[in-house]
Amino acid sequence: MPTPQTQPRNDSAPRGGRAFMRVIRRLVRLGALEDVRRLLDRVHPADVVQILRMLAPTERKAFTDVLLSHGRAGEVLADLPQAQVEEILVQVSNERIASLVSRLAPDKAADLLRLLFEDRVVAILKLLDEKTAATLDRLMTYGPETAGGMMTTRFLALDRHTRVGEAIDRLRSEPEAEMVFYLYVVDDAMRLEGVVSLRQLVLARHDQELREIMNPKVIRVRLDTSRGEVADVISRYNLLAVPVVDAGNVLCGIVTVDDAIDAITDETTREMYRLAGLNTEDRIGTPPRESVRRRLPWMVINLGTAILASWVVSFFEASIAQVVALATFMPIVAGMGGNGATQALTVIIRGIALGEIDFSSARRAILKEITVGVAIGVATGGLMAGIAMLWKGNAMLGLVICMAMIINLFVAGLTGAAVPLVLKWLKLDPALGSGVIVTTFTDCCGFLSFLGLGTLLLSFLK
Amino acid sequence: MPTPQTQPRNDSAPRGGRAFMRVIRRLVRLGALEDVRRLLDRVHPADVVQILRMLAPTERKAFTDVLLSHGRAGEVLADLPQAQVEEILVQVSNERIASLVSRLAPDKAADLLRLLFEDRVVAILKLLDEKTAATLDRLMTYGPETAGGMMTTRFLALDRHTRVGEAIDRLRSEPEAEMVFYLYVVDDAMRLEGVVSLRQLVLARHDQELREIMNPKVIRVRLDTSRGEVADVISRYNLLAVPVVDAGNVLCGIVTVDDAIDAITDETTREMYRLAGLNTEDRIGTPPRESVRRRLPWMVINLGTAILASWVVSFFEASIAQVVALATFMPIVAGMGGNGATQALTVIIRGIALGEIDFSSARRAILKEITVGVAIGVATGGLMAGIAMLWKGNAMLGLVICMAMIINLFVAGLTGAAVPLVLKWLKLDPALGSGVIVTTFTDCCGFLSFLGLGTLLLSFLK
Known part of the structure; x- marks a missing residue:
């Protein structure tokens, strides 16, 4: 969720803030809500978010009631996880929401309203002044995962043709504009023509026109540029803000660097969560019932793939009945394959996310992971062969497990590298599902190669 | 690695940049290095980094030679992964490095020099002017993972008592200062007293003193504040830069928001890599031999835990010999436990990284994960019981597998939540090693509960 406050809020040092947080949490626990209300003025909204996260559910309820009657509630709400805000907003009147929203930057306000049902939004917009309502209405038409949905209109x-002196006067009269370190220069149809940094403005003569001092080559994004790509542009080119234009190059808003940081943090959580088959809304504070509901489908899919693997095992029940040591060692082959595949997968998925790989380098990456897999298979397989020989006193068993491990780590390297690249090529999220697909391969191939070789060489194993 | 360029480089739009990148890559492949040299002036350093990543090793060599003779080589090097820079710097003369370093911001320059051996650093510092050499020498004394190691001294x-008019004149005379959107106000011993934004400066009267318009409550970090914490402060309070002070509150440097973004990206990679048992230097472009060397120790540890699990299985070989279906189903119990544990682990580790959990909320989190684990165990265990009954025609087998899955998902929830919290409590990295510890638990407990119950009820399974 974007946060618009880009100028530093130097009104509370973090160390002081943390001591304060402890005091407030103690007061909430003691029920001294009047004292909490008084202290709230002196806490940074970011610290209030932190306090909310750490309170127990009942304490959180009491604290939220105090918070909502406070002027800075909007800033806090805008920083909270979506599910928590939805929960809180249900209990708040339209009038109260309208008053909170009117004090927020437009991008934050639109983010809050997006969480409400259509009819409530209409009612709340009617309570706002016409200009604010129109701005919010327009901002809400953009998807939250696009530049349009991230941008603020306070630029x-x-x-x-404005002269430097006039520009400085305009700056004085617009106390609410964000990111005033840049002024954007437009033509008479609001088309973006250039950018002037506040520093250039300070150093210029008052009678110069902006077009004389502006930089005409502006890195910009489009309204429909994805959130991840906007963050990538800001981070790659070290920008403090990037202007957002429509198809006709008309300046619509700006996205500031703090929103890019939020987007990067969210993308990271999504990436890690998808690897584990988790829904992004499934956090530490999510109620157990909700977490079960969100995780169960994934676990059922996992059960399906596990059954597939055990179906492979079932073909070899006759061999296992004769040489039970096969059952003892089969999890090792599958497990090592799974671990090898996870390593290859993580390197490739992270490489895709960081833009370190494209299709011309994909073949190289797959070949490399196969090489690494086979080499690790030879090393650990050889080690395991020795251990199996010493343990069970059967050299052939050692040979079978070693060969199976090499085969399975080959499969691990191949699928671990290829599956996310194929998903990416199909324009799917490379992290979503690749873990389960790859593990299914290494489980099935691990059992097949080990038990298959064991069956072929059964007479030597008895 | 910190990048100092915080003012926007509006000298190339990303779309143009990408088309350019394609042209350059084609020219490199064709060997038209003179054309590459000419085009290099017009490409953003961030795009050069991208080009380098995507070239094949031989092409990269040719391109690097061209790049090193170019004035902006330093900026590019500072943005590359450490291993790649080390490889390049070996081939470059001290004189060339000195010339590259002298054109870089001090923080980037120090980062480059940190990659070289002590005697080369001494030789290179001698080639620089005295003031630069002294600054770099001092910067290099700070650990790269601290605020001191991240900060730039160009502030x-x-x-x-400076008057606004004089401050503006000073601004004019220091074209190299970074993050000139803030001026820091100090006393005569360089102790940090306040901050003035460029905007406040523009809006103030020229005869006012800085102390009249400054904000005295400045969020600051200490020289030894960790890199992750600096990034956290900048991101939490939406700062564009944070001043770094020593124990006596003397202003030593500033860390800018782009460095915070780099730190966040690095921390994320580290977190994901540690979960998979990977070394941070193990990237897509790392040579296979190097990757094998880095991954092998972890895979040997994994082999050890896998052997531990198979040792558990070996106790039940007699039961398996009588009821081979036990071998068929045992990977399901262990696998589901592993998946459940990974989900719990990911939620908790991410929660720790995002500061959503502390010790007061840890008990709640562990209880929640146990509840979720047991609930999912009941649901998927019940489903699996039905499937096992239909498949093998034995109701007792279904009951055994269901009970074992519930037990193992209880263990998964408990260890998945508790292990990273305990590691954190021991001041260890919660992501490092927790995966392998937790999987060892779920593997061993899965086999023990399923084969143990199967052995107890063996007479009903035949």
């Missing part, structure tokens, strides 16, 4: 755009 | 600090 400063001036005509290219 | 603007002015005495509190």
